[in-house]
Amino acid sequence: MGVQSLAVACGALALCLALTTATNPGFVVRITQAGLDYANQQGIAILEKELAQLKLPDISGKSGKLRYTVSRLRIPSFRLPHSRITPIPNVGLQVSISNAFAELDGDWRVKVFFVRSHGSFNLKVEDVYIKITLRLGSDTTGKPTIRTSDCSARISNVRVRFSGKFGWFYNLFRGKIASKLRKSLESKLCDNVARSVQNELQRHIQTLPVTARIDDKTGIDYSLVAPPRTTAQSLDLDLKGEFYSLDHRSTVPFSPLPLAFPSDHNRMVYFGASSYFFNTAGIAYHKAGALVFEITEAMLPKDAGFRLDTSVFSAFIPQLEEMYPNMTMKFRLSAPTAPFLTIGPGGISFQPTVDAQAYAILPNSSLAPLFLLSLTGNVSAVINVRSGRIVGSVDVGRIRLSLKDSAVGNFEVEFLQSIMNYLTSNVLLPHVNARLDEGFPLALPNRIQLSNILVKYRQNFLLLGADVHFQPQK
Template sequence: MASISAISVFLLLVNYRLSTALVSPGFKTRITSEGLTYANSVALDVLSKAIIGVSVPDQSGTASIVTYHLTGIHITEFNKPASQVTLNPNGVYWTGNNAVIQMHGNWRYNTLFISDSGNFDVSATGVSFHENVALSKDTNGRPHIKASGCGVSIGSVSLTFHGGASWLYNLFSSIVANDIKSALVGQVCGAVTDLINTNGENALSKLPVTVDIVNTFLLDYSMDEQPMFQKNFMESYHKGEIDWKSSPAPPPFTAPPLPPRNDTSRMMYVWVSDFMLNSMLYQGQLHKFFAYNLTAQDLPLANRSALNTTCHTLLCIGNLIPQLQKSYPNCQVDLHMRSASVPSVAATPTDVLGSASGIIDFYARPVTGNNRGNRLFRYSIRNTPAYLFTLNVTMSTAADVQVKNETIYGKLRDVKFGVKVVKTTIKDINDKALQFIIDIALNTVVIPKINSIGAKGLALPTIENVHFVNPSLSLMQRTVLISTDLHYAP
């Protein structure tokens, strides 16, 4: 399992592309030469651990009058080669040069008159390998990896025998060396290829391409085209769309073009288009997610009296609208809130801005019951709230956005709103007087609910045990850009 997780660093850093798509993505990632250098270092560490203990097939043969058998041959040490990862139009080319491999095994021989046995040590020097790593996507938009075209060369193989008669070694040592050399080529290639094809594919299968959001929305990070590569970096374009979880469907708009960035000083760059959040807002409006009936019980205890029509404090809706005290005494006012149109978010080079428009219907609800003879009975049948009036509320806001670990967090600030009465059964309502009630509703209920979602954050797709190091966030046109280094910690 350790090798499966470790190779994931290498896979994360090679699973990116330069897209020539006409449709802009909602999410884009770039891996630079710095990232590839780190990936190569991690991959070599994984290979070094994986190849220790690898068995070389038993060897038997005849040399002159000697029949020999070599058994239990296994690799005991692997001194890492000088290595690098380079890019080509089809993927990644991984090379290693001048590694040293130590092996140990048992030998047995017999001649016409003598038989003997012992053990031996082998040192293979000048071991080099190369491997083509092809990257693609499967039918579900998941990344797929496959190694091909492996090649291994070995400079020399020397043997040290223990036990037996030394005069016999020279009769078959050169033949044994050639046998082991040939067998070792296949084993090294097998270890490198298996690390990619088996462990690597297993690691990629765990890469999240969808993320659940408040058990209602589903963020789709799937790839929609085959990878492509540049000389000095790799880029990957992803869907980056948030759908309604139970019935995913694309919004009637596409992501705006992502702004270019030439910086390659960090290992990894992530472009997050504001299309991602706007697609969520569209789905929320379509499925009536942004609707809420607010009552006094939703407010903090100290503010609940603000919705009373019969006032025992100065600041309550009954004092703001005196007719409520007269016509609807001993009631509390409920606010039936819903968005009037799709809210929107726009990233700019200086800020993240949001706007929304909503409708709030006000109702009076008795709090003392429906006793016979009580005049509440005139306007409230079986405690059904009585309609009062409707407000149109517009809201504008900015947001503080930050990245921590592998998650983007957001919090609203500078919230401003305006109100206008659009329908009423109550005369002489002052729009400005209602600002107080709306302020309480927004700042004690609505905005905290939005910020609670922002506090949970938007998880970025990363493979297990790969972490961001010193990530920074900058704003661009319609885009949030994250720059980070990476660290693998199994």
């Protein structure tokens, strides 16, 4: 094999490996230009405060026989009135600041021959231009990283005003001080920007949760599956988006499908929660043994109109009266398999199967198994976002019954239809919906609040849009 052929083969192998190891996200976060504009407002406000704390070194020098010193340099104000963050495709983010201005105060001291003088001065820095390139990446834990890869600062105009008695002194060193202060400030600006990115921005984005504990049974994996991506219109973060059991984490037996993310830009941020994201929730809770629910007589609404005992069910199952007369009953509902839902333009739907095991409660409080029913039905779901959490509710149509096992002989399950419909709608669903109303946390950094929520159903994923409000620390 020639060198060229070998290179082609190696290239093809590398491409195959890349394709086979590529991981589709289960959850996508998209920050639009509107979101970047808002982030720019918040970041510039922080940067202005940082630059106002800028420390400049004393400046000394001489001009002919004149020696001068400028000390105690202070920056009463630094204003960045015009700025913008722009995504640069496949590079990162570019921050452009123009027409910035600042004021500096300080003390001056000069000596020429035997003449000495000192005083204070005020320096106005105008037409400041700063350009910063921010590189985006991810660390080994799957958290995003950001760093300054390039920075340039240019000051076009510096005006110095001195206070003191001897005006002719000022002109001897005014130009040199203005030049040195300009160079010092240009250098310090980029140093301070890099420090602010590292200390403020990087620290804040590191609060993006890699894992979010939901309860004592499950958590969500929000780690990045690839470094953040920038296009001309947005910044995208591809997250794993996978629920897992805290005690029994294992590989999910299916993979996320590609998400055809739309080019919506009316909100600051969009979230794409795939069907994979929701279906791993079913697997996690099933493995954790959490998809089990018991219905007892004490849980029946007061207006139920019937009791949960053998005397009621013996009307449909005569053997109960003989075998377990006038005994209280209970049902144990469980999912034999994890529920699997589908998401499409019409909404969310699934057809779960539930096993309903009926028991008689004996006088010694032990349980006697009576019969095992299989319940199936069409379930629809409604999803929303509240307080940074995905919340929802489900509704079920008429359920279908079949008899899987019986210790009290055969009977017609149709006679139990109305009772099981009632127990499902009035006992089970309120419990499920109460849990869904608690919700699951979105992947949000600290102190971020969402408003103006938008919910749309797409093929294989749920699209959530929102505007963002940053809550500063008190």
